[in-house]
Amino acid sequence: MTTLVSLPVLLPLLAAALSLVARRSPAAQRLLGVLVLTAIAAVAAVLLVHVDEQGPVVLQLGGHAPPFGITLIADRLSALLLLVSAVVTLAVLIFSIGQRIVDYGRGTTSTAFLPMYLVLCAGVSMAYLTGDLFNLFVAFEIMLSASYVLITRRSNAPRVRAGMTYVIVSLTSSLLFLTMVALVYAATGTVNMADLAVRVAELPEGVKTVLGLLVVVVFGIKAALVPLHFWLPDSYPTAPAPITAVFAGLLTKVGVYALIRTQALVFDHDASWTLLLVVAVLTMIVGVLGAIAQNDINRLMSFLLVSHIGYMLFGLALFTVIGLTGVILYVVHHIIVQAALFLVSGVVTRHTGTVSLRDMSGVAKAYPLVAVLFAVPALSLAGIPPFSGFVAKIALLRAGAEVATPTAYLVTAGAVLTSLLTLYAVAKIWVGSFWGRECPPHPDPDPTDEVTVGTGATSRPMLLATGGLVVAGVAVAVLAGPLSAISERAANDLLDGGAYREAVLGQGGDR
């Protein structure tokens, strides 16, 4: 079982190398990618079941004694997120394969996409599984450097400009991360997170606060909290649809995961944290207002993404079991729904040839299926009752009402308001692109350019992948009972921290 923990990191890295070797045969590359991601999903599912029954699984790399070597650990939270991420990356891969099948003959079959995509998956898995602060930095770098290549691949002028912003902002936050690691090491003499949990508690209050704040800034840039969100709506929409989908679904959520893990495990809070509550409500409101002001469908959804990061912060800032349960549910729901929405947007913009909501109309008539595929995740994002967003939101609102401080009430009210405004924002997309009379597609400005695909057919794998994600989103709502139960157990683990510490430090040394 312990070797299983290393597979989600090792498999995609090896497959990335193999697919570079097999670059002359795109079919083999594709097959390899699909197989590996399916395998990761299977491994994650097995891990989740095992971990839920028998507690965390720990792997000490190289057999070093616990606080010195690198630790990989799968507990309920990381196994759950690993499973969801694997499903989303698989769906996005199938979508991009589908797009490539249609675009074949445009001279766009690229051999660099798949290796980079697999490296990105390896980085994401490693970030979930690592139990070591410095290894978390390495995981972020693996993930980000792959994302740099994906976002600037086949670059034209606007993409280089947007990519530049993205790379510089991410690099700066990475260097701050490194600074934080150095400070933590100087203060405590360890970077093992389970060990840190004990040592940080012994630090003077001032040092603890500085370190905690630096952690919030570092992961805040990656997760796009409001004063630090400016880079996201500028860079994400310039990438091709599948890449935007995986960035929006996963990369920011990995930042949120790191924030949850460090704050809950290392910087333990007894009561709700007012500063993070204020940031949460700002993130929600500013994000959704920004979204309403947009005309570009992808920019609109990028702002919505920022806005909904606020919900996750809200639950985290409360530091109660029910709040953290809500966060975990929300992260699971949001990864799936946001990726599905960006994939639908990819299909819509291919059909209409434009991303401007004013210039498109009548997609529902031409493509009734796509309209349904948009409506389900959009309503889910807004938190309309039968869908997955409602389950997660109601947990968060309950958590806010239970804490019952004036700030918590204020943020709860902000969350309700944001929910309504989100409905307005997705209705804006609906009215702009799906309703109205059918209009002819806009002409393709540059037929050789993969990104500015003006118009193109939608292949079956693309619809299949999008539909699969939408079904996964519905499944989250259907399975709300068991999912809430496991989220609650994961939240208990997080707040308690004892099982995690014991798994890493107690018995893991001689493996």
Add this chain to the structure above:
Amino acid sequence: MTINLTMAVILAALYTAGFYLIMQRSLMRVIIGIVLLGHGANLFLQVAGGPPGVPPFIGMAGLDEMSDPLPQAMALTAIVITFGLLTFLLALAYRSWVLLGHDEVRDDLEDRRIAEAVAEAQEMSAAAETTEAEDPEDAADHEGTSETGESGNEGDTGPGVRR
């Protein structure tokens, strides 16, 4: 842990210069800023390991005289990572220079839209002042046309608006 004062001053200087350069508009300066920040962070990792000592091999010296190998390993990893990303950044900057013909970091999309809206509002109020004396309806008319004009132009304002 006590820290060497010289090292503290050098670190402060590297971080200050790095952040100052990142705030600049020229891409080349931003990159040099990243380089300085990277050096600062790597040096910081080293300093975090405490004062220098004997190489940490078993039997060479007592535990107290050895230097701490862990931060050195971390700094080495971090140096490789920052170096690799720096080469990527340089390649990207070169690409940007080839494509755009300059190495200036431009304002983002929202900033440009706000600037355009402000310029337009000023123009409109100026136009309204001159036309108000003659015919108030004319001014309203002017407002209508300029609004549609703006929405028509929006496709050209920047990347991502129209694919």
